[in-house]
Amino acid sequence: MNRKLIGALVMSGALLLSACAGATTTAEDSAGGGEEATGPRTLLIYVDPVREAAALAYQASVEGEIDVTIEVLGQEEIIAKVALANQTGEGWPDVTFNPSNNVGVFQDPLNGYALNLDDYVDPAIIDGYNGSGDWCVIDGSYWCLKNDLAQTVLWYDTVIFDELGLTVPTTMDEFAATALELAGTGYVAGAIGDQGFYAGYLWPSGCPISQVLDQDTVRINPDAVECTRVFELVQPLVDAGVLDTRGSFDAGFLEDVARQQNVAMTIGPSWWGQFVIRPEDSWAIPAGRMAAAEMPSWSGETTNWSGEWGGGVWVGNSNAPNPQDVADAIVYLATDPDMRADKVTFPGYKPAFEKWAAGLSSDPYYVGDVTAAMVVQAPKIRQDERPARFDLRGQLGVLGTELQGSGDVEASTRTFMAGAAELAAGVGYTVVK
């Protein structure tokens, strides 16, 4: 047999195979959602563990009509999963629970995952958010529904405050002063080695980290006064040992500080109480101690802004053959009052919120009505930060890592923001100061 012939056959076989496979890819790439809905209606829902209960409730509510499959995964995996589905042209999750910034990634035309909800969601629902759902508005349309608001408030321990004769700070300068009074007492004003630093300090101050101005421009500027004033205020607190550079969930921080009831005050999101402060496995602070106050304001600002730590969004699959089902599921998951009443987080949708707050405001665990501060802060989430096309959430991990490692607030933030700027450029933004 002719050896050259064999060789040629093998090689051309390989090339032919790759060419065919390559052709199939391009054909499927342009596939949109035009399929006819045949057979039973199905929905694939991706949630994180905290939202699994909500998804199960939804599954029960549509039993018999829609076949719901639920997958639980970590929040950092969702972008990758959707990207995998985009590449293969199949297997998209129909409803996903996401960290807030993901809607920016999914709305990106080159990604194409996010379903435009304008045509499928009742405007009354949107109104029910009272403006707090506007995070989801990109280019004039709604691309997600906010699951909850995670506005930061000032949590404080009334027992420690009484003991030391402290007053609740209303400005950031007062906050710093009060924190410094804790020096040497063994009490701290919180831990900043995680996303909490971005949500509780940088964002409310207005430090431009993800200020998306339009589809092509984003403002990221570590030299802005809104950033430098944070560095100047926070570094002395870190140096004095009253702000812990570990993460709030760090095993060591839990052991030595939090569970010893040594946190005098901390800027934390609205879900901090039910999710972190209270549970036995977490800080396990006893009843009758913790209260929530409004955010301290930065000097020169007329509003005492909040940032957000968490606050997830539900995004739908634009490729689904049954977009109305997708939208209905999202509406239920984000807003159903009965389902949301006993959940941990602050619902963004007013009717759901009212039911949630009714339970919490008279809860004897807390001192006073913690929902009062949360309600005040809800419309005060600073609107400068907007969803971006790059994975900001992943980059936030770098901020925490840097803070834990060096304790140098300015250097850590600059590293974090430099990376964000690179990521932004990598997805086609022009980064401006």
Added chain:
Amino acid sequence: MLRHRAKLVGQINALLMFLPYLVLLVMFAIVPIVMAFQVSIGPSRLSPEGGIGNYMFVFQDFRFLSAVGNVALFLVIYLPAMLIVVAGLSLLLDTIKMKYTLPLRLAYLVPAGISGSVAILVWYFMLEPTYSPFAGIFAEFGITEGVEIFNTSNLVYIFALMAFFTGAGNWIVIQYGSLQSIPDEILEAARMDGANVFQMAFLIKLPLIRKYLVYMLILVFAAGLQIFVEPYLISSSVYPGLAKDWSLNQLSYTLAFLGSNLGAAMALSMVMLLVSVVVALIIIYRTDFFDEARLKVKDKK
């Protein structure tokens, strides 16, 4: 005439026997490379023309150099450690009587089950002072906090430790086996010449298993270059972001699925593949390890 026909039948039979492997080789080694190459020179958001745009993007990515540095440093620590410990312990085992060393050799194999995701699990608990059996030892060095161990500057040592722990025992047993294959006559002769234990080990045995050690280093290098699981998992759980895009493979994954840039990801994969293949070819053609294999093929022409 008959001989030609017999030869033909022989070739067809041979081809049939080889065919399943050939199919797998083409389908799962060659075709993916070709396709990946096509994607790597294809268009992407920042280089709509394609060509070398994706490659330039990768080389200029802010994470590329540090990932190269991380992997390089990891290899620089990991490879010599493997060489010294594996060679040392296998020689030690060989010097002692065989039957007494069986329990030891079995013990060395035990860590081989702790690989990949299990390695992260076990090593997190081994190194986190709150849980660790070695907490006492850590305390002696003044280490009481998790963050003192799990921080960016220690990562390279942690990953080297994990890789070493999983692989060393396996290789010790294999190299011990190689030592068994040294002909007794050589050892006897050396003993007659009055060689002491150390001379036996380092001047006689070690050179004779040199090529197997080289082979081990090559495999370990190639695998180490591709490290992904351990840094990825540690950054997606306990210490979020700690080892984000730490290794080249992680960067490739991030580019593909978090940065919506499959072209750049494939470019990076191609570069890494190229490095591995070049190293492999150098080893095959420039050392004597595979000569025996190639010579056998030559003979049978």
Added chain:
Amino acid sequence: MSTHSTDQKQISKVSPKTSTLVRARGYSAKAAAWLVMILFAVFSIIPMLWLVLAPSKTQVELQRDAPLSFGSFQGYRNAWENLNVFQDGRIVDWIINSIWYTGVQVLVACAVAILAGYALAATRLPFRKTMLIVTLVAMIVPQVAFVLPLFVEISALGLYNTAWAIILPGSFYPFGVFLSYIYFSSTIPAELYDAARIDGSGDWGIFFRVALPLAGGLIGMLAFFSFQVNWINFFLPFVVVSSGDVLTLPVGLGILFSSTPALSPQVGANALPIRAPEIALAGMIVAIPILIVFLASARLLVRGVLAGSVKS
């Protein structure tokens, strides 16, 4: 090779006094050697021991008690039940998948490798040299390097998210082919082949009647390495499969890391009852099979894998 004539002179140089010294130094050196070896053995065992003992304790006991203490047998049952809470027993899916994917991979990989190695070693295969070089290269470049390119191809072939996306690439076993080639060309004497050929057997006949019966050790080794690599594989299944019920146990373990409070406290203490003991149990289920296979095959490894000659 030997120089017996010089031996006499050298032996006579060793006086009784020197020999005691040498012996004393020899003893302490030997003690040091044993110490090193035993220390390494101890460090090798401790983590696995921890892993096996951890599920017997509760989370609190794990933090409070000695790390290598034993809790109770009920601890294992509790840990298993808690693991099953995650997505209603998803872990069982993972275990079953791991078992049958790896099983098929090992079977196919070994069968294919033995045939191919034999073809390279003992037949008139065209392009043998090229095939050997390609195999050597593929052997040195680990599969991990191919994973992202494989993803592109697998999605193009429509195999994405199926068991075959994992099984088929895992059946490509160049190292097995190389081992098999070495084995068939060096362990089986050429005379045996020739004799069979003279008797009139064709290539297939020689394979089944001469080569295969002598390949016991080889098959063991091939199965061993193939099993180890495929059972523990993370990156490939992670990328080419997305649905939880198609995934394997190592990847499932990774999912547990990021979705349960055991290693990700930020997930929330109350979300799932999966803490350190439960995760340790899952890790145990991944690690123990490899351990068993390794210990059972230790003899095979000892007999000189790389040296090529596996004497039965």
